[in-house]
Amino acid sequence: MVQYELPKxxxxxxxxxxxxxxxxxxxxxxxxNQSYVDGLNNALVEIGGASHPQYISxxxxxxxxxxxxxxNKIDFFGGGFENHKLFWETMNPDxxxxxxxxxxxxxxxxxxxxxxxKKIFSEKAVNIQGSGWCWLVFNRTFNKIEILTTQNQTSPWxxxxxxxxxxxxxxxxxxLKYQNKRPEYVDAWWNVVNWDYVxxxxxxxxx
Numbered sequence: 001m002v003q004y005e006l007p008k009x010x011x012x013x014x015x016x017x018x019x020x021x022x023x024x025x026x027x028x029x030x031x032x033n034q035s036y037v038d039g040l041n042n043a044l045v046e047i048g049g050a051s052h053p054q055y056i057s058x059x060x061x062x063x064x065x066x067x068x069x070x071x072n073k074i075d076f077f078g079g080g081f082e083n084h085k086l087f088w089e090t091m092n093p094d095x096x097x098x099x100x101x102x103x104x105x106x107x108x109x110x111x112x113x114x115x116x117x118k119k120i121f122s123e124k125a126v127n128i129q130g131s132g133w134c135w136l137v138f139n140r141t142f143n144k145i146e147i148l149t150t151q152n153q154t155s156p157w158x159x160x161x162x163x164x165x166x167x168x169x170x171x172x173x174x175x176l177k178y179q180n181k182r183p184e185y186v187d188a189w190w191n192v193v194n195w196d197y198v199x200x201x202x203x204x205x206x207x
Contacts, residue, residue, distance in 0.1 A: 002044070004037050004056070006030075007085045015093040019188040021177040029088070032172050036080030036153070043073040056082050060157035079155035083133060083166055090165050092194035099195045103202045106145050118190065121147050121167075125186045131170040136198070137161035138205050145202075162205050165198050 006029070013025040040056065047070045056078045059066070066074050098114045099107060111117035124147055125134035132151045139146050139161055150156065156163045167189055174185035 002055070004040050004081055006034050006037050007088055009088055011091075011093050016091060016192050019191045020091075020174075024172075024174065024176045027176075028168075028172060029084075032170075033080075033084045036077050036084060039073065039077030040081045043070055043077050046070050046073070057155075057157045060155045061160060063158055075155075075158060076153050079150075079158070080153035082155050082157065083153055083163075083168070086163055086166050087168050090194050090197055091189075091192045092197070093192070095192040095194045096190060097195060099199055101199055101203070102206070103145075103195075103199045106202070106206075110145055111147075117147075122183075122186050122190075124149050125167050125169050126183050128169050134167045134169065135161075135163050136165040137163050138202065140205075143206070164202055164205070165193065 009029065013029070014022040016025060047067055059074060060078050060082065063071055063075060098104065104114070107114055107117045111120060121134060121136065128134065128149050128151075130151065132149055132154075134149050135147065135156050137146050137148055137156045138144075141160070145164070146161065148156065148159070148161065150159075156166075167186065169182060169186070174182065178185040178188075
């Protein structure tokens with residue numbers, strides 16, 4: 001059975017300052033992310049994980065194969081693991097700016113320009129009721145990028161969409177620094193987006 005581990009960060013907990021504070025990064029990664037890792041491993045044991053050797057994104061893409069009694073756990077903990085793995089990877093101390101290349105072209109096609117894309121994405125993130133995520137995804141069926149939101153830890157993989165960029169708007173992601181000011185957190189996050197990573201991911205997935 002696959003045993004999942006806490007994703008390693010390519011930067012220090014303090015390196016996303018002042019946009020994301022050190023204490024939040026440490027608690028978010030060491031405590032919250034670890035709880036999703038542990039929950040996923042335990043849920044896989046419950047369903048006989050040896051019979052589900054695929055990587056978690058494949059399992060999330062076909063949740064109907066999971067026994068109904070464990071489906072919500074796999075959705076929550078598996079989504080929590082995979083969502084956070086991408087979240088860490090798509091941030092960088094030298095982030096910010098604007099996307100280039102093929103991704104920039106796609107954004108211009110479907111959202112007019114980057115500023116309009118950023119406005120729509122930010123509004124959707126701010127307006128999520130309760131806890132959840134805002135995503136830039138690739139829709140393989142229609143060969144296009146889209147913005148969507150999910151509640152709690154639900155992954156776009158469960159909707160047959162490939163996540164390219166995700167913003168965590170659970171309160172644990174921002175409350176120590178921004179309190180109830182989610183719009184300020186969303187605005188600050190754009191300064192650490194690792195567009196090089198997102199662009200490479202888009203190029204690999206879209207072919």
